[in-house]
Amino acid sequence: MADSANLPPLRIVGTASCVGGKHPDPPIDKHPLLCWGVSHPVHGSKVFTNDQRASVEDIAIAACETPNLDTLAAKFGTTAEHVRQAIDYALAAKFLG
């Protein structure tokens, strides 16, 4: 005969939800000419062209005024492909609509 007895475990039932918040940054692995760089104490890290000529954010802003890859590349001292990838990423990250 057993000399001990067990009480059943407690049952917990609850529901919860989470609404809003920061949208996760899209991955950059499809943009080989981009990289994360420079951690700022307030603004955090940003995605840059891998030649460190400009951030995606700066290129996205400039693209609103100058919608030409070659002109933007010349402005930032990088290549048109770097600019194209930066704009593509800016669209994915919803910097640009």
Added chain:
Amino acid sequence: MDTLTSTANSMLNLIATAAGSTPYMMIYSGTAPSKSGGSYQSATSSGATLLATLPMSNPIGPAASAGVLTLSAITTETGAYTGTPSFFRICTTNTDGTGGANCIAQGTAGVGSGELNFSSQISAGGNVSVTTGMTITNPAAS
């Protein structure tokens, strides 16, 4: 084995007493640390990430009835990190303490599963809300 309902209620009321006057619900992602020697371990010991810290009512609920402790309102807070909740803790303060010493209870969580069932993952900066009416039941009363 079962007990008198009044005894089961007393057991649940001990949980409310143990939670103290400044209780928090801590919600984590990652692996929940197992108990060791009857004590909880620090959540960081298993590499878990604290996603959200929600103040609970004082006491955490009114006296248990019919073997059920129904938790009073838990304050909505914003998530600190983005992640999928996997377990939660009830702690006596807003940290689980050295070696998990402030943790008095732990349960499972998940998206669409778990004792604390979330409708979606937690997002950094998003509001995390536990629906009023969460219950802890002591089946020993039945």
